[in-house]
Amino acid sequence: MVYFAADGTTLDKRDLDVRVGIKAENPPHTVCYCFGHTEESIQDEIRKTGRSTAFDSITERVKAGECSCEVLNPKGTCCLGDVREVAREALGRHGADQPGLADDCCAASAPVLEALAGHSCCSLPTGEKNKGIEDE
DSSP, rough: OOETTTSSSOOOOOSSSSSSSGOOSSOOOETTTTTTTTTHHHHHHHHSSSSSSHHHHHHHHHTTTOOOOHHHSSSSSHHHHHHHHHHHHHHHHHTOTTOOOOOSSGGOOOOHHHHTTTTTTSSSSHHHTTSSOOOO
């Protein structure tokens, strides 16, 4: 089972059009459904370069109005928190740190806040986006 609702409705993997990376056993584990970033691609970039460009790249594209998180992301919310967490964990495994990946994705910087506030996918709390679908 992937999702369930208060009325007893359930959705299994076969009911979905997109693979839910967070619930997948095998790679790839998608964290950004709008632009195709996976846990593996973020980890690979950090392994090769010592940093991740995913968070900044997504932020820029959100500012440009190019994301559709509320439709494409199975969570129905912005992926920046998940992307930040994957990058921070991978950086930690490599003994590295990267400015701009603060403990709270929304505390990272004024440009990030502006981008999130200006786009519908990131402006409402999770509960408002997922009416009828229980959080994981």
